[in-house]
Amino acid sequence: MRLPFIGLLLFASTAVAQVGPTVTFATAATGSTNLTVTVPKSECGNARRFTWQRSGNICNGSLFIYATTGTCGSEPAATDLKLETLTATGATSGTVNFSVADLLAARGSGADGGPAATCDTQQTEISFNLCASARQLGGLYGTDCQTTYANVGAPAYVVKFDPVAPPAPTIAKVIPRDSALSVQVNGAETDSTVVVEAAAVASADAGTGTDDAGTDADAGTDVDAGTDVDAGTDLDAGTDDAGAGLVGALAVEGTTGPVTRVTKAAGEGNVVVTGLTNGVTYRLQATIIDAAGNESAQSAAVEATPVKSNGLFDAYKDAGGEEGGGCAATGGGIAGGAVLAALGIWLSSRRKVS
Incomplete structure (x- = not known):
């Protein structure tokens, strides 16, 4: 009487051991960060490649x-982009290739998908999830x-199409330096x-600027005149790629090369x-x-x-110090503290800029 029951248990344990399918995705796509592949408008038509591996039974x-x-x-809807359909005897690994243009076109194929979009007509950011779906296992023994x-x-990859360019920035302030300009860009x-x-x-003496041109280090060069110059701003020089080409309005009559x-x-x-050359006026633009x-x-x-920097005195003025002499300019208190701060800033700027 117990044998059928034992056989039933053996059958049940064997059946429960059946495992449903899982699919593992991977990609080496450029721009993939935290499982999100960000695609600019310029790459809307470029195919993205993902590999997949399946385990378990369908x-x-x-x-x-x-x-x-x-x-x-x-189950995929009419507005989704169907990439692979696998059966129980199907492949266990492979690749899928698709572009944002393919994804946008698929959205117009169903009644609820709205009008079909293209790389040019899609004007807002939109994200797509890469999915694998299969029937669930259930019942008494699963x-x-x-x-x-x-x-x-898994994992949950997202392809994000971002066709929107950021707003134009503003150049809020320019601080003159020895053979350099420190530019504060907002936005x-x-x-x-x-x-x-x-x-x-371009000017009559362009390119022949003298090292001692302009005795006032800040004269006429602070775009945000009347505000604190903030001489403590990080002055680490960026990468100099001279001759890379003008940005927009710089490419107009009245400027000369090379471009930094x-x-x-x-x-x-x-x-x-x-x-840069001291004493020469430069036109600046940011993107x-x-x-x-x-x-x-x-x-x-x-x-x-x-x-050309005249040394500590210019750094002191950059920090907000007064030009006049006297005890207040050299003693303790606020002015004395400004001198000490300016000394540190000047030494730092000399190391980083000169």
Whole structure:
């Protein structure tokens, strides 16, 4: 009497051991960060490649690999981009290739998907989830194929299309240095890159500036006159890529080459353009490149002139010190503290800029 029961237990334990399918995704796509692949408008038509591997058995039907703007865990809708349909005897590994253009076109194929979009007509950011879905196992022993689907894909990759260029930045302040200009650019997001280009303004003596031109280090060069110059701003020089080309309005009559181009990650302080000639006026312009690679419109152009540093006194004035002499200028208190602060700033700037 016990044998059938033992046989039933053996059968049940064997059946419960059946494992449903899982799909593992991987990609070496450029721009993949934290499982999000960000695609700029310029790469909308470029195919993205993902590899996949399947383990476990497919339960009574098909396993779907697809991309959707919705959540994973169902059978693909008409508006989703269906990439692979696998059966119980299907492949256990492979690749899928698709572009944002393919994803946008698929959205127009269903009644609820809205009008079909293209790389040019899609004007807002949109994200797509890469999914794998299959029927769930259920029943008394967890071996019966159900009619409902579940998400069986991991990790959760997202393809984000970002066609929107960042707003044009502003050049808020330019601080003259010895053979350099320190440029404060406002309007950059934390994950973007700031680009500043400088071109000499044509004049009768352009290119022949003297080392002692301009006895007042700040005269006429502070774009935000009347505000604290903030001489303690980080002055780490960016990468100098001279001759890379003019940005927008710099390419107009009245400027001469070569062009100095400096890039720097947002949030790392002022952009310092080095290798300039003292006494020569330069026209400056900035742009922003966001994490997707979209570039902003150009900032308004400003002009400034690098000057030879006269040493500690110029640094003291940059820190807000008075030009007059007397006890207040050299003694203790606020003025004395400004001198000490300026000394440290001057030494730092001499190390970093000169």
